[in-house]
Amino acid sequence: xxxxxxxxxxxxxxxxxxxxxxxxxxxxxxxxxxxxxxxxxxxxxxxxxxxxxxxxxxxxxxxxxxxxxxxxxxxxxxxxxxxxxxxxxxxxxxxxxxxxxxxxxxxxxxxxxxxxxxxxxxxxxxxxxxxxxxxxxxxxxxxxxxxxxxxxxxxxxxxxxxxxxxxxxxxxxxxxxxxxxxxxxxxxxxxxxxxxxxxxxxxxxxxxxxxxxxxxxxxxxxxxxxxxxxxxxxxxxxxxxxxxxxxxxxxx
Amino acid sequence: xxxxxxxxxxxxxxxxxxxxxxxxxxxxxxxxxxxxxxxxxxxxxxxxxxxxxxxxxxxxxxxxxxxxxxxxxxxxxxxxxxxxxxxxxxxxxxxxxxxxxxxxxxxxxxxxxxxxxxxxxxxxxxxxxxxxxxxxxxxxxxxxxxxxxxxxxxxxxxxxxxxxxxxxxxxxxxxxxxxxxxxxxxxxxxxxxxxxxxxxxxxxxxxxxxxxxxxxxxxxxxxxxxxxxxxxxxxxxxxxxxxxxxxxxxxx
Numbered sequence: 001x002x003x004x005x006x007x008x009x010x011x012x013x014x015x016x017x018x019x020x021x022x023x024x025x026x027x028x029x030x031x032x033x034x035x036x037x038x039x040x041x042x043x044x045x046x047x048x049x050x051x052x053x054x055x056x057x058x059x060x061x062x063x064x065x066x067x068x069x070x071x072x073x074x075x076x077x078x079x080x081x082x083x084x085x086x087x088x089x090x091x092x093x094x095x096x097x098x099x100x101x102x103x104x105x106x107x108x109x110x111x112x113x114x115x116x117x118x119x120x121x122x123x124x125x126x127x128x129x130x131x132x133x134x135x136x137x138x139x140x141x142x143x144x145x146x147x148x149x150x151x152x153x154x155x156x157x158x159x160x161x162x163x164x165x166x167x168x169x170x171x172x173x174x175x176x177x178x179x180x181x182x183x184x185x186x187x188x189x190x191x192x193x194x195x196x197x198x199x200x201x202x203x204x205x206x207x208x209x210x211x212x213x214x215x216x217x218x219x220x221x222x223x224x225x226x227x228x229x230x231x232x233x234x235x236x237x238x239x240x241x242x243x244x245x246x247x248x249x250x251x252x
Numbered sequence: 253x254x255x256x257x258x259x260x261x262x263x264x265x266x267x268x269x270x271x272x273x274x275x276x277x278x279x280x281x282x283x284x285x286x287x288x289x290x291x292x293x294x295x296x297x298x299x300x301x302x303x304x305x306x307x308x309x310x311x312x313x314x315x316x317x318x319x320x321x322x323x324x325x326x327x328x329x330x331x332x333x334x335x336x337x338x339x340x341x342x343x344x345x346x347x348x349x350x351x352x353x354x355x356x357x358x359x360x361x362x363x364x365x366x367x368x369x370x371x372x373x374x375x376x377x378x379x380x381x382x383x384x385x386x387x388x389x390x391x392x393x394x395x396x397x398x399x400x401x402x403x404x405x406x407x408x409x410x411x412x413x414x415x416x417x418x419x420x421x422x423x424x425x426x427x428x429x430x431x432x433x434x435x436x437x438x439x440x441x442x443x444x445x446x447x448x449x450x451x452x453x454x455x456x457x458x459x460x461x462x463x464x465x466x467x468x469x470x471x472x473x474x475x476x477x478x479x480x481x482x483x484x485x486x487x488x489x490x491x492x493x494x495x496x497x498x499x500x501x502x503x504x
Contacts, residue, residue, distance in 0.1 A: 156335070157355075163355065167344065249347075
């Protein structure tokens with residue numbers, strides 16, 4: 001029987017504990033107002049959760065991040081696939097993709113806020129345009145590396161286009177889609193916070209700006225940690241299980 | 253009755269020039285090939301690598317459509333009645349054995365539960381839900397043979413199907429494949445380097461060499477397709493060919 005080792009879990013737990021201890025010790029010595037202790041932060045999370053607007057702000061930010069994420073993934077995947085399949089299209093749009101990859105996110109959002117006003121549409125458009133080139137590059141690379149010998153099976157046995165896509169193309173693209181999705185998620189939620197801070201009147205990013213104006217470090221950390229916690233839940237309970245399901249055959 | 257008719261088949265590739273990599277030369281691999289294969293006949297192509305034997309199978313299977321000439325096949329090949337045993341097993345690694353076979357099965361086969369039956373017949377009853385990663389080389393080859401016969405094909409193309417297998421296993425699979433060919437009344441083409449294998453399988457052996465492919469000898473084999481690889485009957489034909497056509501064998 002395989003022996004279960006608890007050592008890795010123990011080391012991880014010790015790591016978290018050490019952060020907590022160092023933070024607590026530092027908060028004793030540093031000016032309390034500028035360096036909130038872990039206990040203050042926990043108290044603030046509790047306050048904002050039950051008496052403040054943490055839940056509604058989180059939902060607003062997650063909706064913006066989620067909408068941008070799905071649009072960027074959907075359009076980026078289609079465009080990436082088409083660029084890999086059609087060389088001339090790739091020659092034409094390659095420089096567009098490179099420009100898209102290198103435009104600073106902050107420039108995009110300022111431009112969109114000027115063009116479309118301080119609206120949801122401006123924020124989502126800017127996030128989508130910022131994220132989409134990375135998805136395009138990943139999916140284009142994945143499509144280029146599709147194993148052509150499998151298409152021989154599709155041709156000889158007259159598989160339908162749907163069968164070829166779902167049984168031959170998609171399983172080969174899963175690793176690239178998942179890489180795009182996971183890096184995309186981590187990138188998008190951070191950008192959304194910055195964009196909210198710059199031009200929206202709701203959401204986590206907006207609240208962080210308010211806390212910044214009042215030097216309310218404790219609330220700022222409370223909001224940040226709660227949102228990071230939500231993202232970790234999404235990562236661990238949605239993204240990783242999807243990835244495991246898509247690639248379970250490799251681990252058999 | 254003629255089952256497969258090939259008239260004036262020509263096939264060429266673009267090949268980079270040996271001195272200037274930006275320049276391409278036309279490499280004619282098949283030139284004015286004419287061939288008729290009768291119904292239920294098994295024909296082997298024996299010859300050195302790179303002379304277009306596999307290319308011919310790719311053309312006949314419909315995978316390679318860039319050729320000149322006429323190819324007509326008299327028997328029904330839609331409804332997945334044309335099969336191919338590839339040199340590499342070409343199983344989709346993200347599908348189990350049974351899923352690999354089911355993917356290419358026609359409605360009739362699925363209705364009769366043929367995928368499970370043929371996998372059982374080939375000794376894979378306990379491995380229906382195993383992924384190719386967990387199967388040995390021989391087992392993968394059995395699945396690819398099961399896949400080739402699940403729809404009771406009319407035409408079977410085999411591209412060095414037993415290469416790189418250990419001799420006892422290769423012999424066992426050769427015998428099983430011949431049994432299935434006889435049972436299904438298949439018209440088949442085998443590409444091989446192994447003369448004994450060709451004798452074992454074939455009604456006719458076509459010896460060829462050079463580029464473009466040139467037929468050196470079209471030899472009828474008049475032994476029953478039920479003798480084993482090392483049998484005296486196969487041995488006798490082998491000796492007969494090597495003694496009577498030493499120049500042809502030397503030229504290959």
